[in-house]
Amino acid sequence: MAKLVLYILVFLTCFFLDLLMKHLANDRLALRHPVQVYKRLYLVLVHNKGAAYGLLKNRKRLLRILSAFAMFFMVYLFIYTYNNDFSPEFMISLSVVLAGAAGNFSERIRHGYVTDFLYIKVKKMPIFNLADLFIVIGMVFVYYHGLF
Template sequence: MWLIPAIAAVILIGLDQATKYMALIKLQPIGSMVLIDGFMDLTFVKNPGVAFGMFSGQRWFILLLTGVITVALLYFYVSLPKTKEYKFVRMTMVLIFAGAIGNMIDRILRGYVVDFFEFTFFEWPVFNVADIYVVVGVMVLAYLIMFVIKDPEEEKKKDE
């Protein structure tokens, strides 16, 4: 039960770290380059904070917060019912976990997170692969909680 999610998390974290390494090696020296004209650039940014630069410069607080979130994710992952309907919930938790760990590795090793994707057709903070994992994971998890997972009390009322 643990092996497949653990392998998936390691692969996702590895992909995140590989893209950040490429950004450090290839993109940092030039700063920025057009990826898709009018849509997205690759722009090297050292992000000492979290989303939208919040808590900038508070590395230890961010690491502590990430650690607490990671432990909570693992606890809820293990606590979820072992039913088929929770399979997708577990998948989203693996995504969020991988994103949190990917950015945590950066903070521990470098003191900042490497960001490099930049939308050019509207104003949005520069982001990375780990951020994509977290955002997609949270959005899908919210959808599952709101529209897919049924409360046992709700199910009983339908059956009556």
């Protein structure tokens, strides 16, 4: 039970940190007005009505359905892996991924878009948010701990 509490705490910490950062971005940044933070790191407020790279931006209902399906799948996967004694490292990584997915899903449902605000100025890099970062980094660790 202590492990489950840890996984839930990791999830809640990441989830609320993402929501806080999105709130601050919406409160303090002007839409599409880049603010340089450090060399190639910028803050740029964008309301992304699509998925990654703006995919499906004109298919709002389909995107919500796909997002809901992905969330239910992630919750199922979490329950399955928890009940089948996967390693704590794997479960923490999965909690981080789930928090990122939940952060973007909740915003898409509430607002019809996801707030993106982080931009690293390199070729073809999209503007992203903390939830996206949690998903990518969490998946790297899920993959790593799933193999080893």
